[in-house]
Amino acid sequence: MRCLRKHFSRKYLREEVLPTPFCPGCFNGVVMNAMFKAFEELGVERLKGYVFVSGIGCSSWIPSPHIKADTIHTLHGRAVAVATGVKLAKPNLNVIVIGGDGDLAAIGFNHLVHAARRNMDLLVILVNNLVYGMTRGQASPTTPEGMRTVTTPYGAYEPVMDVAELIARTNANYVARWCVANFNQLKNSIKEALSKHSRGFRFIEVIAPCITYVVRYEGKTPGQKIKELMKVCRSNTETPYGRIGILKAENKPGYLDRYFEYVRKATEGGKGE
């Protein structure tokens, strides 16, 4: 009975907490699916040795409590800092941060940009839904100009922050931006960030407009929106959401490589300042 076969992603999920609390049609599901497909194709059977760290926001609920692995649900904006602590304390763990634009680009941007500068050995997935979805759709640093939200009732007037381009300008090893219509590219990027480019700072931004506060405001259904995104993001690299694609792929030594080199010098040289 094929219809009774378990979906492959169930082995990565805490089944007892399903269904997810996301709005019907929410693109968080696409991000989850891409991530799980990447794990499946990498041959990961059980997420032992992976630690998922998230902050506050809708996308922060993707790992906590849903993913069956060690998950840490931290304060608003502090996921990258906690993840840094975990990675440095246990360098053999794979630490993945999932967060939204409010979490990583607004309140937590300082930690994000400094982790990127350090080339900290983390994978950060930014689910950019363009608003603060969990708290009723207030404007965020990535809200498109002109969009009406509860905090910009006459249309957003602050210029947009291009997070992926900013991070690409730092010392980060791998930076990519995809929208939810680029499913295979997104999955392949996550795969690359966990295999070929498995050291240093890896940053993947996913354009996933909030179904409730962005798509509905535009007067569209989720189906119409994904069709539009397919048109915009599959054939162009320049989109209203910024450059789409792999913005940077390098294999420089990560923070830990450099730190262990520093320690070697310290133990050989001895004295210090």
Place this chain on the structure above:
Amino acid sequence: MRVEFLSGNEAVAKAALDAGLKFYAGYPITPSSEIMHYLARELPKNGGMFIQSEDELAAINMVVGAALAGVKSMTATSGPGFSLMQEGLGYAVMVEAPIVIVNVMRAGPGTGQATKAAQGDVMQARWGRHGDQVVVVLAPSSPQEAYDLTVKAFEIAWGLRVPVVVLSDEFVGHGREVVEMPDKVKEPEPGWGSEDYSKPPFGSDDPRKPPPLPPLGEGYDLLITGSTHDEWGYRDVHSFETHFKLVKRLKEKVLGNIEKVFMYEYFGDDEADILIVAYGSMSRPARTAVRRLQAVGFSVGLLRLKTLWPMNYDALRSYVKDARVVIVPELNLGQVVYDVRIVASNDTVVVPINKVGGGVPIYACEIVEKAQKVWGEVLEEALQP
């Protein structure tokens, strides 16, 4: 036994290393930076991790992450940085992360006087976070005690899975004295909590026993959240029962072990007429004042608090009840004096001595003069018909 001539800040750093510190994250701030300098030099050579964070928010959250990963971790800061760390400290209480935070107090509020000693952060250390919670606050009075209490701080933090604040001050941090250190810090006594990782990581039948903390990456699939959670970590942000049970347990975990956590020392005459209650650097002039007052025939004693929170009010009352006059010298505008007022009867005269700023201590002669003056007034009043 190792004997060295150390500042309080160096003693803190040495104690942390001896207690097994393997992770330090911090942001430079006067007058605590020497702790960071020492560990920047020594941690990498001793198999540890040192990182200079981008701000104090990052420092405390990195430390929490490392502690949850199962590694002894610490940060040190001073007033403004301690204010920034409050959110993370509250998070550490909620996820029961065993961390140690050293606050070398300086004069505030605001940027205040960065290089001058003060004791103004007592109430903040106790109550600085939102929500109901208890952390442990220890106050060393000398480099020797900075060493001893930092070792103790790690024992309490890991024993109870609770953040411990070491509330040092600029006088202690920059003062330099001979410090005696054991060759090897003895292993913390077992039996504080459970090591059985099959038990729930956020629940315990006996509220005084903290739950076990399984390390990350070993396949325990830990679910850790700063939101209200049940004993297995599942988020429950709606029910009264889950929240009430959780916050009550977090409080009882510490208060139920108050005998182990609350430390003090008494010096002077038994059942003294004049009692001085002091802590940190200001317990030193207080001790001199006791000797001088004894020399001229007063019945006087010093209760020196090493633990400032949780306060053992029964212990405090047992000393205050015998005294006619209680003097509380503090380098602030009056904070621990409220604890004394809580336990003092109406007949007891509670006299605060407050000074702060400019790096000026409360001198022993000031305490002596105040004691003599107030004692004179008390006698005069007693002799009135």
